[in-house]
Amino acid sequence: TVTVPGVESPVPTGLLVGGEWRAASAGGTFDVLDPADGSVLAQVADGTTDDVTAAVDAAAAALPGFAATAPRKRSEMLRKAFEILVERGEEFARLMSAENGKALPDARAELTYAAEFFRWFAEEAVRIDGDYRVAPAGGTRTVVTHQPVGVCLLVTPWNFPAAMLTRKLGPAIAAGCTSVVKPAEDTPLTALLLAQVLAEAGVPDGVVNVVPTMNAEDVVATAMADPRTRKVSFTGSTEVGKILLKQAADQVLVSSMELGGNAPFIVCEDADLDAAVDGAMLAKMRNGGEACTAANRFYVQAGVAAEFAEKLAARMGAMTVGRGTDEGVTLGPLVNEETVAKVDRIVRSTVESGAHAVTGGTRPEGAGFFYPPTVLVDVPADAAAMTEETFGPVAPIATFDTDEQMLALANSTPFGLVAYVYTRDLARGLRLAEALESGMVGINRGVVSDPAAPFGGVKQSGLGREGGHEGIGEYLTTKYVSFPL
Numbered sequence: 001t002v003t004v005p006g007v008e009s010p011v012p013t014g015l016l017v018g019g020e021w022r023a024a025s026a027g028g029t030f031d032v033l034d035p036a037d038g039s040v041l042a043q044v045a046d047g048t049t050d051d052v053t054a055a056v057d058a059a060a061a062a063l064p065g066f067a068a069t070a071p072r073k074r075s076e077m078l079r080k081a082f083e084i085l086v087e088r089g090e091e092f093a094r095l096m097s098a099e100n101g102k103a104l105p106d107a108r109a110e111l112t113y114a115a116e117f118f119r120w121f122a123e124e125a126v127r128i129d130g131d132y133r134v135a136p137a138g139g140t141r142t143v144v145t146h147q148p149v150g151v152c153l154l155v156t157p158w159n160f161p162a163a164m165l166t167r168k169l170g171p172a173i174a175a176g177c178t179s180v181v182k183p184a185e186d187t188p189l190t191a192l193l194l195a196q197v198l199a200e201a202g203v204p205d206g207v208v209n210v211v212p213t214m215n216a217e218d219v220v221a222t223a224m225a226d227p228r229t230r231k232v233s234f235t236g237s238t239e240v241g242k243i244l245l246k247q248a249a250d251q252v253l254v255s256s257m258e259l260g261g262n263a264p265f266i267v268c269e270d271a272d273l274d275a276a277v278d279g280a281m282l283a284k285m286r287n288g289g290e291a292c293t294a295a296n297r298f299y300v301q302a303g304v305a306a307e308f309a310e311k312l313a314a315r316m317g318a319m320t321v322g323r324g325t326d327e328g329v330t331l332g333p334l335v336n337e338e339t340v341a342k343v344d345r346i347v348r349s350t351v352e353s354g355a356h357a358v359t360g361g362t363r364p365e366g367a368g369f370f371y372p373p374t375v376l377v378d379v380p381a382d383a384a385a386m387t388e389e390t391f392g393p394v395a396p397i398a399t400f401d402t403d404e405q406m407l408a409l410a411n412s413t414p415f416g417l418v419a420y421v422y423t424r425d426l427a428r429g430l431r432l433a434e435a436l437e438s439g440m441v442g443i444n445r446g447v448v449s450d451p452a453a454p455f456g457g458v459k460q461s462g463l464g465r466e467g468g469h470e471g472i473g474e475y476l477t478t479k480y481v482s483f484p485l
């Protein structure tokens with residue numbers, strides 16, 4: 001275990017396999033860095049391909065027993081885990097802020113959101129239904145039932161280290177599946193502490209196994225190729241999602257993919273501009289812009305574009321940048337050097353192609369992975385900030401005249417996760433919502449995520465849905481039994 005400042009409990013740093021915390025079989029560890037200064041926060045066991053096979057062994061061994069557990073029991077485990085998470089919320093928030101860098105208000109919001117998935121799926125666990133059908137010709141009866149899909153491989157990213165895991169583990173446990181978790185190498189500590197909470201909540205040994213590793217490629221590929229694995233659920237980049245889908249084909253794995261986005265944020269002339277700026281602050285700056293749902297590009301109708309840009313720049317420019325765990329900080333560092341270098345490259349390239357920075361736009365000197373809140377105007381449609389997923393505190397603004405022209409721009413991307421629309425005309429908002437190629441649309445809202453709603457994308461943003469009534473379906477298979485009467 002390791003002691004993290006501000007976190008009362010010692011945080012596990014080993015692998016969790018079959019209910020036992022252990023060192024990596026090859027004895028290796030890797031460093032988890034504090035993004036505010038680049039110092040080493042913890043050393044975590046570096047799982048190997050042998051370790052992940054041992055985790056699949058444990059998950060496969062625990063499966064028959066867990067699949068047969070009464071739904072009410074599984075529900076109560078999740079309910080208990082929800083209560084522990086809420087009770088220890090501040091500890092989790094500080095841990096996430098420490099390893100991810102996010103500002104404490106963002107970390108607290110994530111923890112609440114993460115815990116809600118356990119509460120929601122505690123309620124779903126006892127509502128897995130089936131039905132009884134009469135054949136059209138009479139005589140034959142069909143009984144339809146749902147069974148747990150089996151051993152699941154859950155691969156998660158660093159941007160929401162708790163929520164991206166609870167929205168996979170919640171439905172997996174509710175459905176009666178067992179899992180092998182591969183957390184992101186930048187943020188394994190949250191996943192490890194979360195696994196400890198699940199054990200405290202009564203989740204049996206082997207139901208949740210966690211294998212952190214620096215060698216994601218081989219460790220994940222080994223688990224994907226294991227014939228006992230039946231499902232993969234992945235949240236991360238489209239690039240890695242495509243690799244996993246190809247690997248999934250070999251074992252015909254049930255696949256859920258939450259991949260990249262390039263969310264348009266649309267402000268119509270008839271919008272309540274102050275509400276649009278509030279919404280933009282949420283859509284853009286929640287989690288420092290490190291969210292697949294982050295507003296990536298802004299389309300503002302010409303008549304209100306200057307005023308919107310000015311108001312947004314004033315709000316973004318007034319944010320307090322600093323170490324995420326410091327009180328009063330509203331924007332922490334980005335997670336790692338690679339991420340801040342990417343944001344810097346995208347802004348430079350966008351400015352070179354003709355855009356102007358109204359606020360921010362320059363990477364500061366010194367330690368830590370900081371980037372200032374940045375608003376860019378006069379942004380050409382083909383600039384890097386419009387076409388690439390920036391994953392940082394950068395708001396590029398372009399203008400539009402007609403809805404048709406704007407829709408063509410908004411839909412001109414291979415991604416389709418979420419879109420935001422601000423207008424006082426609900427019919428116009430709904431017309432746009434229907435025409436936008438995305439899995440989710442927020443009308444006069446800057447945040448759409450909700451454990452009770454089916455989160456997910458179209459096009460290259462993913463396959464499947466997480467949360468809502470749909471979420472548990474990803475962890476169930478349908479079986480029917482047919483018999484004559």
Ligand code: ADP
Pocket residue numbers: 155156157158159182183184185216217218220221235236237238240241243
């Ligand atoms: P991000 O852009 O958010 O870092 P990635 O897609 O690189 O997203 O990472 C998301 C998760 O996928 C992490 O847990 C990471 O370790 C894992 N990962 C990265 N590359 C591979 C790979 N080639 N095969 C399997 N998993 C991978």
